[in-house]
Amino acid sequence: MKKINILIIDDEPVICKGGRQILSEKNYQVETCPTGQTGLEAIRKEPFDLVLLDMKLPDMDGMDILKSVHPTNPGIYFIVMTGYSTVPNAVEAMKSGAFDYLAKPFTEDELLLVVTKALEKKTLVEENLSLRKELLHRFSFENIIGEDPKILRIFEQIEKVAPTDSTVFLFGESGTGKELFAGAIHAHSLRAGRQFIAVDCSTLSPGLLESELFGHVKGAFTGAVREQEGIFEMAHSGTLFLDDVTNLDLEIQGKLLRVLETGEYKPVGAGYFKKTDARIIAATNRDIRTMVEEGKFREDLFYRLNVFPVVIPPLRERKADIPKLAYHFLKRFCRKTGKRIEGFSDDALETLSNYAWPGNVRQLKNVVERLVIMAEDTTLDLLYLLDHLQLKLPGKDNPIPESLQELKTAKNHLLTQVFDPLEKAFLLKALRNTKGNITQAAGKVGMQRSNFCLLLKKHHLSSDHLNKKLGEENLEKNET
Ligand SMILES: Nc1ncnc2c1ncn2[C@@H]1O[C@H](COP(=O)(O)OP(=O)(O)OP(=O)(O)O)[C@@H](O)[C@H]1O
Ligand SMILES: [Mg+2]
Known part of the structure; x- marks a missing residue:
């Protein structure tokens, strides 16, 4: 572990010598300087964690050092030492950024106490900063994949709304990235250094929900053996993400509305209100407007939440992003598993792009994870995809056409999206089973060779292409 570096700037040898001795024993690295000038030079050369600074130096005022160093070096903590223990002196130093002060003469314990306090504070601040950085990174726009104009527009909306304190309502099918975007709003807001708490309202049981959200006092119900703070308290001055908010029952909805309107709530069993x-x-x-119409969701709460609505489109409506997402997850899971996979074949990528993804980005992520775990080759091709994926074929989710034109469109759509990849995989599999022998393959599947060849042509599977593909496969199999 890196040693803590402490600098003592004082013209009194006894302070320098004594300080060095006491602090070195605690395993700190200590340097001493007898003048302001040598002190400034030392700071310029080396990054100190803490500076014990005498206010009255032979060549300059300690205050000047503090004022010149502190603004550009917030990581250096100052403790000023003053012989004239006048309060105004110390107060002025603290106003200029000193962390604490020591009145001379001081004891060993007093010295150690302020030094420990300052270093603890410094560690805490730095940990917070690094947590914040991690959060910012995770929710930064570089980690949210999307170049579709619809997603770019959401980025713009988020940048605008993030720094305000407005309530945001995110709409989108399961797995479209609502939590990710909620995190991005928090990370781009002025609250980024504070807590981001995500609560899935559908996972909490109705009986416990109220106390989870608002906390409870001791004895509020059987089992409430002590006072417990709620989620609203934990999220104080931070951001609270309420996922699946339509799952709240009407009573809790009323309480939530009150918090939104007044910033006040009552812990379960309490006779007082708390502020958040x-x-x-x-x-x-879910389709919240219908729920409002049916009286399942309070209209007033809906309007109160719906200050800034953001609609995240399902993945099938932003197909161009699918290859980018697939590669993003491929890279991530390769890193995680240590596997080396170069990418997807064109036909595999096409199939992924044309799939309807009812589970949206989450489903794509899971699929890629599974493919990476099972992969033995360096390329993930269509055959492999169809061998390892039970992608549910679209069917019952398709709306019933209402005109001949719509029927034809639906038929073409199904043929290109579902049947074509299947047909291609069928050909590849047949050929793989006969090591590329077209006559045998056709015979085995019960087709005329000429018809089999026509199908190969339809899918642009020339014999060169095939030999290459199957050759590679055989070669790789032999090597392993
Ligand atoms: N645009 C994106 N770029 C990268 N990863 C994404 C993107 N969208 C979603 N993900 C990832 O997909 C997964 C699901 O996203 P998230 O949990 O945010 O969805 P959700 O809309 O909250 O789903 P649910 O409605 O089920 O709660 C997460 O692992 C998330 O990181
Ligand atoms: Mg979610």
């Missing part, structure tokens, strides 16, 4: 300043982001994958 949490910023709310809500989300749902």
